Amino acid sequence: MKSGSSKPPRVLLLGVEESPALPIIWSLVRRSVAVTVASHRRICAGMLSRFPARRRICPDPVKSSDRFVEWLIAEVRTGEYPVTLACGEQATYLLSKHKPDLAPHTSIPIVDLDVFMTCRDKSQTMTAAAECGVPTPLTWYPEDGGIESVSADATYPAVLKPCVSDGARGISFARSPDELRRLYPPTRSRYGPCIVQEFIPHEGMQYKAELLLDRSSRVKLGGVYAKLRYYPPTGGSSTLNQTVRRPEIVEQGARILRHLGWYGMGDCDFIVDPRDGVAKLMEVNPRFTRTIRVLVEAGLDFPYELYRLAMGEVPRETSAYSLDIFLRYLPADLVWFLRSKDRFRTRPSFFRFIGRDLFYEEWSLRDPLTGVGFWFVLLLDMVDPLKRRSRLR
Known part of the structure; x- marks a missing residue:
């Protein structure tokens, strides 16, 4: 180097x-x-x-x-x-x-600020997806119709989500109209405006599509990885990821990013609905996601190509990358192991810690002091209640 x-x-x-x-x-x-x-x-x-x-x-x-x-x-x-x-x-x-x-x-x-704010707000993201035909979970908007109307129209169980939040923070599940009406006021008071979405069964695999678009919103790099494990086990931030080939998910991500007039890195979260087999968009992030290393190790050099794009050069265009590359976030994976009923049934095994195809989010043997820095920050965050909830959301 x-x-x-x-x-x-x-x-x-x-x-x-x-x-x-x-x-x-x-x-x-x-x-x-x-x-x-x-x-x-x-x-x-x-x-x-x-x-x-x-x-x-x-x-x-x-x-x-x-x-x-x-x-x-x-x-x-x-x-x-x-x-x-x-x-x-x-x-x-x-x-x-x-x-x-x-x-x-x-x-x-x-991206410019207006696009950034569209992605930061899940209600605007879902509206944009509907405009360009990207599938999403059924979504209701209490800010428009009121919670009484939404609770009567929604399907149950329903998911109550803050429009702006990190990971799974503020998300709750309602099994009836009465429960939704009870959960909504404190969630709205604490987190701000919310949306209500249909519940997608957890049997469906979650995916991330990472894309790099040039100034004309043309896709230069695109890849997908599956969230094999995540915490909380009922749905949250990934703890183990695997590169896979899902070109239709790349195309759905590209569709909404082009619709928004995208430039730079785009991160799109999808979940496959097991009831119809359709990958449905959950959110869009205009930044490097914390799990980007899995695709970089697989051969898609997003950081360098983004740098070339910023320098006015033409980024290399490719969709070729290695499959079955794994990225693990060990601290959250340890918590997943303690909380999940599938701890001994998961594949690949939780106890597989070494492999040429296995990388860690928080450190590398070629740069060992990074692990010291990571764990130092993690321990500091664990004594801060707000940051602890963010780390283990």
Whole structure:
């Protein structure tokens, strides 16, 4: 991973306390791109990686967003960074929001703010999917028709979801109209506007489609992986993923992204409805997902091709990647094992920890200190009630 040039191009990578930072760093440095990493944490996986050219401490984008933006504008005004990338929801949001102020100084390959907000809000995402014919679960909108009307029309069991939330936070299940009417007010009060969706049986496999689109919304890279295990076991964030070939899911993801006028990375979540065999869209994320490493290891180099796109080059176009590559998130997989009734029946076995086709989200043997940084941050987050719920959602 040594640079082949005395003055390699430089990238500013924000939010390197987040999981996607590691495959981004490894990908770019392998291609002789010098990476400056930035985080509000001095000790985290990205800051302890041995590959970044430089490290910067910045304000916390969640707790001090104004100070973070001020720092960022001052940093890119130096003219040292042809490209700026971000990991994590908040840093990506701030890049999109302030792109007009940053664009004269650095290239930011992220969707514009209006598209970002459409994806952040599940009600807008579901509406956009309906407009372009991408299948979704049946969806009702209490903000439009009121909860009394929705509770009478919905099918049961029904799923109550905040329009804006991370992972499974705020999601609840109602088995009757009365239960839905009871659950709605406290959920609406705590999380804001909500939608109601039909319940898709958990027997259906969950998939993620990752796509890279150019400035004309043409797909350059696309791949799919299956969420073999997730926590909570009834549906949540993945703990073990496997690359698979599902071109129809790539096409459905591309359809909604093109409809939105997409540019850059797109992450689309689907679940196959076992009642009709149709893959149905659950959400869209305009950022690197934490599990992107599984497709990078399979041969789809999203970070480097996104960098080339930002530099005005033509990204390599391919849909070829290795199948049956596995990515594991060990901390959550351990919790899954403790909570799941399928702990001894799961395939591949929970007890398979080593393999040439098996990678870990939180560390790598070629960059061992990243594991120290990851576990340090995880332990700190476990003593913070809010962050603990976010980690184990």
